Amino acid sequence: MEVLFILIGVSFTVAVGFLVAFLISVKKGQFDDQETPAIRMLFDDDVKN
Amino acid sequence: MYETLVEKDTLCYHCGDPCRETKIRFEEKHFCCNGCKAVYSLLSENNLCTYYNLEENPGNNAATPFFKDKFSFLDDKSVSAQLMEFSDGDVSKVTFFVPSIHCSSCIWLLEKLYKLNPAIKSSRTNFVKKEVSITFHNKEISLKQLVELLTSIGYEPQINLIDLEQKKQKKTNNKLYIKIGIAGFAFGNSMMFSFPDYLDAWQALTPDFKMVFSVLNILLAIPVLFYSASDYFISSFKGLRKKILNIDVPISIGILALVSRSLYEILSGTGLGYFDSFTGLVFFLLLGRLFQEKTYATLSFERDYKSYFPVSVTLVEAGSYKIIPVSKLNIGDTILVRNQELIPADAVLVSPKGSIDYSFVTGESELVEKRQNEILYAGGRLSGPTIEIKIVKKVSQSYLTKLWNNDVFKEEGHAELSSLSDKIAQNFTFIILGIAVIAGGYWLTVDWKMAINVVSAILIIACPCALALSIPFSFGNALRVFGNNKFYLKNIRTIELIKSITHIIFDKTGTLTWxxxxxxxxxxxxxxxxxxxxxxxxxxxxxxxxxxxxxxxxxxxxxxxxxxxxxxxxxxxxxxxxxxxxxxxxxxxxxxxxxxxxxxxxxxxxxxxxxxxxxxxxxxxxRPGLENVLQKLSGDFKIDLISGDNARAKDFLSKLFKKLKIVGELKFDQSPFDKQEFIGHLQKSGEKTLMIGDGLNDAGALKQSDLGFSVSEDINAFSPACDAILYANQFEKLPLFIKYAKSSYNTVRISFILSFLYNSIGIYFAVIGALSPLIAAILMPLSSISVVIFATLSTRINAKRLGL
Missing domain, CATH: 3.40.1110.10 (Calcium-transporting ATPase, cytoplasmic domain N)
Known part of the structure; x- marks a missing residue:
């Protein structure tokens, strides 16, 4: 049963990792504009000028 | 815009407008005007023709070139400093509102600006807000040149007086997202740690496990309590200080009861508490808040004359012209006004004559002919050749702008009116406290520990979570339905207020006429x-x-x-x-x-x-369907008409009113002040008014009225401060909108009953002292989710039924 302690520790760390990733994405402004990036990603890259 | 002008429509390759003549060609392509051709050749020179491949005819019509010096005011240091977001010796960043952004080609081109001018480092478009942020080397390109570049490719930024007077406030939901993220994280993990409890296995756990689960749950709850839920405490505290019991008071009581009961259970070793329910409750409440905060990023409901008036004027000084910001305009200055430009302040005409279009300001639809030395009022639009005028009053003291010095504009909206949920919260809180006291008193005679249990359980389960969610989801959905029908409401309170309206007042020019x-x-x-x-x-x-x-x-x-x-x-x-x-x-x-x-x-x-x-x-x-609209509305409301125009249209309208058996007043030649006074008068006699208008001349009346809707041909163009903006071609649907708003109100009432039902079940368990964490963990999300589903479904079904 004691192995659960490790599992809890691991799962909690993973969850915290996701939370931190979410917080960073909010701070970086990924939620400011939820429309434009969806369109932007469909543009072709410039081949060569 | 798309009438057939030529038998066979040749569409302009750039803007898609029909070409009146077929002479303008370039590289085998047809253009409607030289402006469009110029934009095309500029883009093709710079290898930017992908612009035309992404969407068909993506451009903005460039038929009317801007006059030289139009943007010269941007060379003024104080003006450019106000607009710039960031600036050092080398690099500057500026964000413009560009109303003409409309398709993916726009995004593409505006993000390739660096190809047109190497001094531009990078640019970023926000499609929803119709904004473009540009970072550029300020030594190599000036702000004025930058704006001219944008204008030359058909994306003229809209720069208003209001942008210059106050820095744009960045309104973001970032905080709310973070709060929801933390609450959701805590909710999920807390449920996992509470799992043994759900299976009734808590007592079977070893002390080590109990210890770990308890500590982790407490750790998870701390940020939720102090950060995510903080708004509810602050709001209820503010309410209590003003002696108002708002909906946040019972919520805060519930949250506090949850947390203290849980802490007590953990510390006394009797259980794991209700931290899962607590974090879940906050999570759901915040989601509701996010849902109701539907905002229309490009619309503004708070506009005053400052966002309509020009930013700069052409000053005539000793025979030479100089562009200055309008804020530096003084009494006695002589300025130049070109065709289609606005008169910024009350002035006298220096030129022999000029014709002014006052339709937006006074509602008068005919051009007004003015002669030398006659007074011109601010806000009029010149129609005809260039004139010179001499300023006699400051911008803010002019005839029309004086309207905004009135007290109605200083009030902070109708924030103090208690809303539906707050009214219910008042009774609700007293009933719950009553039940808690009675049940607690009864159990005290049996066992004091049990009494504490029961009282805390009642406060927990009575937390009006479902109740608090029914309004955001019913009205939030309705707001979206309205938005899909091009009827843009400022917030959900507007829907609530529509229900109480008794009297509708229409403006004529621009509102009833097209x-x-x-x-x-x-x-x-x-x-x-x-x-x-x-x-x-x-x-x-x-x-x-x-x-x-x-x-x-x-x-x-x-x-x-x-x-x-x-x-x-x-x-x-x-x-x-x-x-x-x-x-x-x-x-x-x-x-x-x-x-x-x-x-x-x-x-x-x-x-x-x-x-x-x-x-x-x-x-x-x-407007098409006017008769229909008036007829449908006259059944439920008193209707008046108040116009700044002359009485020419009186015959037609009074006949129409008589035909529809409307006994409303028809008032003509009303000044903006008269209109406002008229509304104030109705309000004094106990009427709840809805003003429907369009121009600056209605601004006072719209603001004075309990509700003000503004009808607009182009929702990105100016509309005065109001509670809702109605897209002009949806005018016919007005009675339908009002009906729908009322049906949404009923949905809220039914969801209230539903959530009361859940509360009663919960309170029953609480009173008999049988509320286990399991029941709490089931009942709370269940009630919330079912209310949310009911509210969403019934508002959507109602919308379908009405054909919205």
């Missing part, structure tokens, strides 16, 4: 030759009536005209194909008995080679 599309008819019959002559003559003029006639008359070929003369307020003449063609007012043409008589609109008489041919009658068109 200026863009007048009905035109010709009294006699025109032959093909004459048609071509008229078409060629009117092609020379930009006067609105000429444009209407131009579009109305069939003729295919535009003949060259010589000696074209346009006399403001009278008419115009020219020699076309060796015929003398004149079009104008009866007096000017020399028609004695004025036929046809018209009660509504304007008449233009036609004279060709001295022979009278007949008259064009241009009638203001009433």
């Amino acid at each position: 200026q863009q599309k007048p009905v035109i008819s010709f009294s006699e019959k025109l032959n093909k030759n004459d048609e071509e002559l008229v078409k060629s003559l009117t092609n020379n003029s930009v006067h609105p009536i000429s444009r209407y006639i131009f579009n109305f008359v069939k003729g295919h070929e535009i003949l060259p005209s010589e000696d074209f003369v346009e006399i403001s307020g009278k008419g115009m003449l020219a020699r076309v194909n060796n015929h003398d063609v004149r079009l104008g007012s009866a007096a000017w043409i020399g028609v004695e008995n004025e036929q046809p008589q018209t009660t509504e609109g304007s008449v233009a008489h036609l004279l060709i080679d001295g022979i009278y041919k007949g008259a064009f009658i241009i009638k203001n068109n009433y």
Whole structure:
């Protein structure tokens, strides 16, 4: 049963990792504009000028 | 905009407008005007033709070039400093609002600006907000040049007086997202740690596990309590200080009861507490908050004259011209006003004469002819050749802008009115406290520990989570339905207020009439030759009536005209194909008995080679479905009409009112102040008013009224401060919108009953002392989710039923 302690520790760390990733994405402004990036990603890259 | 002008429509490769003549070509492509061609050649020179591959005809019509110096005010240090977001010795960043952003090609091009000018480092478009942020080297390109570059490719930024006076406030939901993220994280993990409890296995766990689960749960709850839920405490504290019991008070009591009961259980070793329910509760509540905060990023409901008035003016100083920001305008200055420009402050006319369009300011739809030394009021739009005027009053002290110095504009909206949920919260809180006291008193006679248990359980389970969610989801959904129908509400409170309206007041010009599309008819019959002559003559003029006639008359070929003369307020003449063609007012043409008589609109008489041919009658068109709208509304509301226009339209409207058996007042020649006073008067007599208007002249009335809707032909153009913006072609649906708002109100009432039902079940368990964490963990999300589903479904079904 004691192995659960490790599992809890691991799962909690993973969850915290996701939370931190979410917080960073909010701070970086990924939620400011939820429309434009969806369109932007469909543009072709410039081949060569 | 898309009327057939040429038999076979050749669409402009750049902007997609029909080409009137087919002469303008470049690289095998047709253009409607040289402006569009210029944009195309600029883009093709710079290898930016992908612009045209992403969407068809993506461009903005560039037919009217901006005059030189239009943006010279941007060279003023104080102006550019206000606009700039960030600036150091080398790099500056600026964000512009560009209303003409409309498709993916726009995004693409605006993010490739660096190819057009190497001084631009990078640019980023926000499609929803219609904004573009540009980072550039400020030594190599000035702000003015940057704006000119944008304008030259058809993306003119809109720079308003208000942008200069206050820095744009970045309104983001970032905080709310973070709060939701933390609450959701805590909710999920807390449920996992509480799992043994759900299976009734808590007592079977070893002390080590109990210890770990408890500590982790407490750790998870701390940020939720102090950060995510903080708004509820702050709001209820503010409410209590003003002696108002708002909906956040019972929520805060519930949260506190949850946390303290859970802590008590953990510390006393009797259980794991209700931290899962607590974090879940906060999570759901915050989601509801996110849902109701539907905002229209590009719309503004708080506009005043500052976002309508020009930013800069052309000062005439000792014979030379200088562009200055309007804020630096002083009494006594002489300024230049060009065709279609606004008069920024009350002034006297220095030039011999000029015609002013006051339709937006006063509601008067005819052009007003002014002579030298006559007073021009601020807000009028010049229609005709350039004039010089001398300022006599400061911008903020002018006749119209004085309206905003009125007290109504200083109030902070109607924030103090208690909303539906707050009203219910008052009774609710007292009932719950009553039940808690009675049950606690009863159990005290049995066992004091049990009494504490029961009281805390009641406070926990009575937390009006479902209740608090029913409004955001019912009205939030309704708000979206309205938005899909181009009826944009400021917030969900507007829906609530519609229910209490008793009296509707309409403005006429621009609200009931449809200026863009007048009905035109010709009294006699025109032959093909004459048609071509008229078409060629009117092609020379930009006067609105000429444009209407131009579009109305069939003729295919535009003949060259010589000696074209346009006399403001009278008419115009020219020699076309060796015929003398004149079009104008009866007096000017020399028609004695004025036929046809018209009660509504304007008449233009036609004279060709001295022979009278007949008259064009241009009638203001009433919006389609007006009769229907009035009829449907008159069943439930008192209706009045109040207009700044003259009484010409009175006959038609009073007949219409009589026909529909409406006993409302019809008031004409009303100043903006009269309108506001009229509304105030109605309110004093106990009416709840809804003002529907459009222009600056309605601004006072819209603000004074309990609710104000503004009708707008172009939602990105100016509309005065109001509670909702109605897209003009949806005017017919107005009665439907009101009906729908009322049905949404009923949905809220039913969801209230539903959530009371859940509360009663919960309270039953609590009172008999049988509320286990499991029941709490099931009941709370269940009640919330089912209320959310009910509210969403029933608002959507109602919308379908009404055809919205």
